[in-house]
Amino acid sequence: MIPAMASIILAGVSVEFPVFNAASRSLKNRVLSVATGGAIDRRVDGHVIVRGLEDVSFCVNEGDRIGLVGHNGSGKTTLLRVLSGIYRPTSGSAEIHGECVSLINISLGIDPEATGRENIRLRAAMMGMRPNELREQFDDIAEFTGLGDFLDMPFRTYSSGMQLRLAFSTSTAIRPEILVMDEWLSTGDEDFKHKADRRLREIVETTKILVLASHSRELLQKNCNRILWMDHGRVRMDGPTNEVLTAYFG
Amino acid sequence: MLPTKTGVLAEAFADISAALKKHHLATTFSWQDVAQRYRRSRVGAFWLTINMGVLIGALGFVFGTLFRTPMQEFLPYICVSLIFWGYISSSINEGCMAFIGAEGIILQVRMPLFTHVLRTLYRNAIILGHNILIYPLVLLAVGRMPTWDVLLALPGFVILSLNLLWIMLILGVLCARYRDMTQVMQNLLQVILYLTPIMWMPRTLPEGISRLLLDLNPFYHLISVVRDPLLGELPSATSWMACIVFAIVGWTVALLLFGRYRHRIPYWL
Incomplete structure (x- = not known):
């Protein structure tokens, strides 16, 4: 068997969660005021949805050591789940080649x-x-x-x-x-x-590919060669470690 | 964008075959489930056997007397009935929780979803294995000898389990989405317990009540294909046919539903 190249290709990935028990407006409002995370929306059929990721596109190739940064609720965990093949994007596509363990x-x-x-x-x-x-x-x-x-x-x-x-x-x-x-x-x-x-x-x-979410600058600097900065379910910045970390940590 | 019918089926098949290939997962976790419940207890999982034995003894005595059926006949009947009803009803009940209960795993590791259904069935099969030990004891107690027909219970058990699997798969998906379904099923199973000849024998039905009550009840056929051989009778061809048709139709529906909604399940948890 020829060892295939491991790679991850995300194209226009959005992830929307239905929230079935948030039907009441008051609850919805409460969620709205608390959430620092994705956008909250009401669909035509009346279900409340939370958009965890919105139009996320990037490619990961072998040898990439990616660090994920972002505030709480910025979509890091959701993105990790998409990358591990747990969530299938509600729109867009995620191609994951290679055996993935989280x-x-x-x-x-x-x-x-x-x-x-x-x-x-x-x-x-x-x-x-x-x-x-x-x-x-x-x-x-x-x-x-x-x-x-x-x-x-x-x-x-x-x-x-x-x-x-x-x-x-x-x-x-x-x-x-x-x-x-x-x-x-x-x-x-x-x-x-x-x-x-x-x-x-x-x-x-x-x-072949590492994706590490962390809040520690030192750790990311030591282990990663590329950083993705997530903000409100979108990729705010994607680039070499030092550049993004400087922008993120200031 | 709706996937095509073949796409839906391919999706379901892919998941199920992956689960079968990795069936060591389902076996490991289901043994673990049983072991976990009875750890630090001296008798361990044989508490299951004891509990079931007591229930059979008590109900056998009460209903045997009520129906004026000789114990020699009624005790083996209720023994086999209760043991297999236990298998059927807890598989279905716990099938509702197959995905909900595995939330922690589903949201953390990528694993075929059907594994969780298999695990639930295996767990109940292990419990059945403990309970069935009562059967030879009861036969011994009433002085009956098993016949070679007993062996026919094995294919019966296989077709019963195949049917349970699709029921559990459908319920697992539906209950993950509509949480009230679990309660509905619990109620339904209670009713089915009384509608199906489990604590009463088919021939104690009063005159004038149509056999349709039995023949239209899928659970009657499901339990008959295993129970009859264990009681030294041949299961009827009708029951076997019903079980086979039931399995084919059920699996078709289950595969379409599972294939269509498989990737939505993590979102519902």
Whole structure:
């Protein structure tokens, strides 16, 4: 099999959410006054819709390390979901070539009553790891957690640092072509932090495309070669890291 | 822009075949669902068996007496009926929640949506597996020997499950969009429980009541194809035909609906 080039092409992408229970005007008004986010509209059939993204177009090629910036409600999460193939745009098109994994909530799928080992299995399945891949990697993951005999104890007995170690080790064992991350994962004590940072850097280097949403200027500067600035569901600026970051952070 | 009919079907097929290819997901999560409920309990998932056993004993005694049916006949009947009704009704009930309940997963990771329907069915099949253990015990208690006909319950179980899957798929989609549907279904299932011969036997129907009450009830046919063989009878050809037609028509509707609205489901959650 010839390895295909990974790429993402968004053309005129808009995303509109129906809000079925916002029928009353008062509620609508409340939403209007609170939302810093997308535009709120009433469709012909009476449903209230929230426009999360509006006419977003850009191309991502292999080697792109994209940073997403924008205020709360500017459409970052919605965009991440479009890029991971969770939301299909309500208009426009999104072509995503390549296997995509999103590291958004690294604790998803964890069962507090199950042992560490069982949770590695559960979490790995959630990440889309095949059973045979998991078998190969299981020992590595278990070792990376550094939890030793605690792996046979229920997850709920772990300290929060230990819980993060387990979730992190499993979630980052996968090497996707396209990686979508909401915030950099920083974890645990100093000792593990170094290990974790090394592991993250390794992923960033091996994935063909990285999309990272973050509020940290330093982090974006270190990891990205291109920044998208989202504002009210639109791309406000798209360009080289330093240029956009200077405009955004001032 | 409305997609064409073939496009809709292709969409549905793509999702379902992806889910079947990754069926380890559905198996892993469904075992997990059952395990999670009974962790830290000594008897574990066998509480299911115990609960069902108690229910069968109690209802068997009450209704057997009421209908003046010999226990030797009534106890196996109500045992098999309740076990499989449990499978049918909780699959359908939980099918309504298949997508709503998996919101966290659906909005975070890309996974075939049909996986969540499969997971719900597998979970109930695992529970059924625990409950069915009561069946040989009941046979033993009333001193009846199973016949080879029992084996016919297997194809019956397959056609029943195929039918449940499309019902769950349709309900999963509808309930994600219209949240009231879940309540409607719960009520409907309550009514069906009494309309269908589950706690009563078909032959206890009083004279003058038409057999149509049975023949027009799809749930009668669905339960008959598994229940009859387990009670040493051959299921009627009518029941089998009804189940097959039901499956074909149902799946066609389900595929069209699922294909058409599959990509809208995340927006509704």
